[in-house]
Structure formats: structure tokens, C-alpha cells
Amino acid sequence: MHDDVATFRSRRTILRTAAVLIGAAATSGLGLRRAQAAGYPERPIKIIVPFAPAGPTDIMARILATHLGEALSGTVVVENRPGAGGNIGIGIAAHAEPDGYTLLITSSAYVVNPGLYAKIPYDPFKDFAPIAELGTSPNVILVNPQLSVSSIADLTARARKNPNELNYASPGIGTTPHLSGELFKVVCGINMTHVPFSGAGPAIQAILSGTTQVAFAALPPAHPHIESGALKALAITGTHRWFDLPDVPTMVELGYKDFISDTFQGFLAPSKTPPAIVELVSVKSIGILKTPKVSEQLRNDGFEVLANGPDGMRKRIEDEVPKWRDIIAKAGIRPV
The missing domain is CATH 3.40.190.150 (Bordetella uptake gene, domain 1)
Structure with a gap:
């Protein structure tokens, strides 16, 4: 009996010691992580x-x-x-x-x-x-107002009537606006020539200057130009209309099921x-x-x-x- 009690106490002591060591290690690790960030940043x-x-x-x-x-x-x-x-x-x-x-x-x-x-x-x-x-x-489908196109229906009709006329700008190959443009061509059964740029800024400048007639872009760089009237937004590819662009429909609303990209x-x-x-x-x-x-x-x-x-x-x-x-x-x- 005495031996069993001694063994139990010995095990309890070992467990307590292990718990203390684990706690100390955790505290030490936390201290190390904090030390790694101490003084950061020391330069730009x-x-x-x-x-x-x-x-x-x-x-x-x-x-x-x-x-x-x-x-x-x-x-x-x-x-x-x-x-x-x-x-x-x-x-x-x-x-x-x-x-x-x-x-x-x-x-x-x-x-x-x-x-x-x-x-x-x-x-x-x-x-x-x-x-x-x-x-x-969300991404947005844009046209230059000089194109005299006011809706997605107008754009697709124009592209079908003049299959080699339109080109569209994107922020670059493989960006979600580019893929949205390619998807748009497929689901609408039209052709437009893709003109990739090195980012959304140059793509927006291209449509503003008339280098391209259409652009697919993320909303942020296009937003001020839509508000000013310099660009016309035909649709956005989000799940809902944007709060301060209530007249711009979503592609889903226009009947293009699952046309959502951001x-x-x-x-x-x-x-x-x-x-x-x-x-x-x-x-x-x-x-x-x-x-x-x-x-x-x-x-x-x-x-x-x-x-x-x-x-x-x-x-x-x-x-x-x-x-x-x-x-x-x-x-x-x-x-x-």
C-alpha cells in the first residue's frame, strides 16, 4: 500500500513538472514571437x-x-x-x-x-x-459613350452586325476581367478582339482615349469615370447592383445565369x-x-x-x- 501511494505521488510530481515545463515552453515561444516583432519596423x-x-x-x-x-x-x-x-x-x-x-x-x-x-x-x-x-x-462592362451603345443588347447587336469592328481592353491576360470578356463572347455568341494591358489603369485610359471601344475592368478604377459620364457602364458581374450605381444592372438580371465574377x-x-x-x-x-x-x-x-x-x-x-x-x-x- 505504501509503495502504491509513493508511486502515485511520484507520477503526480512528474505530471506537474511536465505541465510546468510545457507552460514555460509555450510562454517562451510567445516571448520569442514577440521578440521577433519587437522593434519592427526599423526601416521602410x-x-x-x-x-x-x-x-x-x-x-x-x-x-x-x-x-x-x-x-x-x-x-x-x-x-x-x-x-x-x-x-x-x-x-x-x-x-x-x-x-x-x-x-x-x-x-x-x-x-x-x-x-x-x-x-x-x-x-x-x-x-x-x-x-x-x-x-x-465586381467587374464591370464599359463602353466609350461615343460608341452610341446604351445596353448589353445594343452591344451584342452591334458586334453581330459588325463582327470585326469591336475590340475590348482588359488589365491583362488571365485577369478576371479578361476571363469575363472571353466568357461574354461565348455566352453572347459574338466576337471582339482582346487588347491586354499591364493593369487596369492603362486599360481604362485606352477606352477613355478611344483606343478601344469596350473594356472589362474591376469597378474601383472605373468608378469615377462612370460617375463623371466619361464612361458608360452597361452591366456589372456581381451578385447585386452597386449601391451608388442603381441604374447599372447585373449580368444575372439580364438573363445571363451564373455570370458572376469579381x-x-x-x-x-x-x-x-x-x-x-x-x-x-x-x-x-x-x-x-x-x-x-x-x-x-x-x-x-x-x-x-x-x-x-x-x-x-x-x-x-x-x-x-x-x-x-x-x-x-x-x-x-x-x-x-
């Missing part, structure tokens, strides 16, 4: 945007960068590295030093490109640590960036997006704020890479 943080200025991703990045610099008591700058449908900038970010001083804000191109290109300079699942799912915006913006860091830094930037970014001032500004610019953390961004990547591979294959688009 660079956010790479893999598209030209004035597009939706650039707009989101610049709004967030301004407030993030204030929140971190540091300097945050945006660097545009456009080209190859976003692959150039994403590749640069993927292979940057994982120290928290080079980050990436990208669009849906991040999940589309693996299905669109035979070879890309990044692994969408392994090369980045998700920081946050920032926002999304452009999201996601925040990522090179993999192996210290977890404490990823967590810090994530918490600060989500807090910024949720402030009434910023969320209202983004909404007025054409974004729906998501403000989801790393898990939300990770799930979007896991869901949308195979989804877009499947859509691209079904559309008969061969990887380039």
Missing part, C-alpha cells in the same frame, strides 16, 4: 503591387499603406512591378528576403495564373504566408517571414479596414471590404486555384 516596408498604378490592387494598396505606416509607426511604400499578368511582381515578392520588409498585395491573378500559364515563378501554396483577405469588387485583393508575405511579424501586420491591417472611415472610403471606391485574417486568405487560395484551373480548361484556353 515595401509592398509590391504586381500591376500598373491606378488599378484596383494599386488603389487598395495605397490606401492601406498610408494607414499601416501610421499604425506601425513606420514608413510603408508601394512599388509597382507590372508585367506578365502579375507574374513578374508576384515572383519578385516570392523570392524576396523573408524579413517582413517586402510584402505583396495582389489580385485574383494570384489564383488564376497557375491554370493559365504553363510555368509561373511562384508556388501559390508554398511560397507565401497569408496575411489577410482585404476586399473584393476581383479580390489579398495581402501576403514571403514564406518563412517571422510569424510574429505576419500576425502583427495582419492584426493592424484588419483593424484599419474595419474603421468606419477606411471602410466607407473603400466602399465609395468600389470595394466590398472583407477584412479576414490569414485563414480566410488561405481558404480562398485553396478554393480558387483549382476552381480557375477548371474554368480555364472548360473554356478551352490553353496555358501559355
Whole structure:
């Protein structure tokens, strides 16, 4: 009996000691993570945007960068590295030093490109640590008012009557606006020539100048030109009408079932960036997006704020890479 009691006490002592050690290890790990972020940032943080200025991703990045610099008591700058449908900038970010001083804000191109290109300079699942799912915006079908087209029905009739006349601008090959344009041609049974640009900004300038008659673009860069009357919006590809564009119908309303596509913006860091830094930037970014001032500004610019953390961004990547591979294959688009 005495031996059993002694054994029990001995085991209890071992368990207590183990619990103390585990707790100490956890506390030590937390302290290490905090120490990794202590003093950060000590120099300017660079956010790479893999598209030209004035597009939706650039707009989101610049709004967030301004407030993030204030929140971190540091300097945050945006660097545009456009080209190859976003692959150039994403590749640069993927292979940057994982120290928290080079980050990436990208669009849906991040999940589309693996299905669109035979070879890309990044692994969408392994090369980045998700920081946050920032926002999304519907795509919009635009015409230059000089085209004298006032509806989707007018546009399709014009394209059928003059099959080689119309061309349309997009922010680049493989962007969701480009894929929306190709889908539009298929479901409407028309032909238009695709003219890709290095981002939404140049694509919008092309239709404003009359270089192209039509454009497919995310709503944010087009929004001020729609409001001013410089561009005519025929339809949006979201699930509902936009709150301050009540006269612009959705494609679904017009009878094009399941014609829904959007452009999201996601925040990522090179993999192996210290977890404490990823967590810090994530918490600060989500807090910024949720402030009434910023969320209202983004909404007025054409974004729906998501403000989801790393898990939300990770799930979007896991869901949308195979989804877009499947859509691209079904559309008969061969990887380039």
C-alpha cells in the first residue's frame, strides 16, 4: 500500500513538472514571437503591387499603406512591378528576403495564373504566408459613350452586325476581367478582339482615349469615370447592383445565369517571414479596414471590404486555384 501511494505521488510530481515545463515552453515561444516583432519596423516596408498604378490592387494598396505606416509607426511604400499578368511582381515578392520588409498585395491573378500559364515563378501554396483577405469588387462592362451603345443588347447587336469592328481592353491576360470578356463572347455568341494591358489603369485610359471601344475592368478604377459620364457602364458581374450605381444592372438580371465574377485583393508575405511579424501586420491591417472611415472610403471606391485574417486568405487560395484551373480548361484556353 505504501509503495502504491509513493508511486502515485511520484507520477503526480512528474505530471506537474511536465505541465510546468510545457507552460514555460509555450510562454517562451510567445516571448520569442514577440521578440521577433519587437522593434519592427526599423526601416521602410515595401509592398509590391504586381500591376500598373491606378488599378484596383494599386488603389487598395495605397490606401492601406498610408494607414499601416501610421499604425506601425513606420514608413510603408508601394512599388509597382507590372508585367506578365502579375507574374513578374508576384515572383519578385516570392523570392524576396523573408524579413517582413517586402510584402505583396495582389489580385485574383494570384489564383488564376497557375491554370493559365504553363510555368509561373511562384508556388501559390508554398511560397507565401497569408496575411489577410482585404476586399473584393465586381467587374464591370464599359463602353466609350461615343460608341452610341446604351445596353448589353445594343452591344451584342452591334458586334453581330459588325463582327470585326469591336475590340475590348482588359488589365491583362488571365485577369478576371479578361476571363469575363472571353466568357461574354461565348455566352453572347459574338466576337471582339482582346487588347491586354499591364493593369487596369492603362486599360481604362485606352477606352477613355478611344483606343478601344469596350473594356472589362474591376469597378474601383472605373468608378469615377462612370460617375463623371466619361464612361458608360452597361452591366456589372456581381451578385447585386452597386449601391451608388442603381441604374447599372447585373449580368444575372439580364438573363445571363451564373455570370458572376469579381476581383479580390489579398495581402501576403514571403514564406518563412517571422510569424510574429505576419500576425502583427495582419492584426493592424484588419483593424484599419474595419474603421468606419477606411471602410466607407473603400466602399465609395468600389470595394466590398472583407477584412479576414490569414485563414480566410488561405481558404480562398485553396478554393480558387483549382476552381480557375477548371474554368480555364472548360473554356478551352490553353496555358501559355
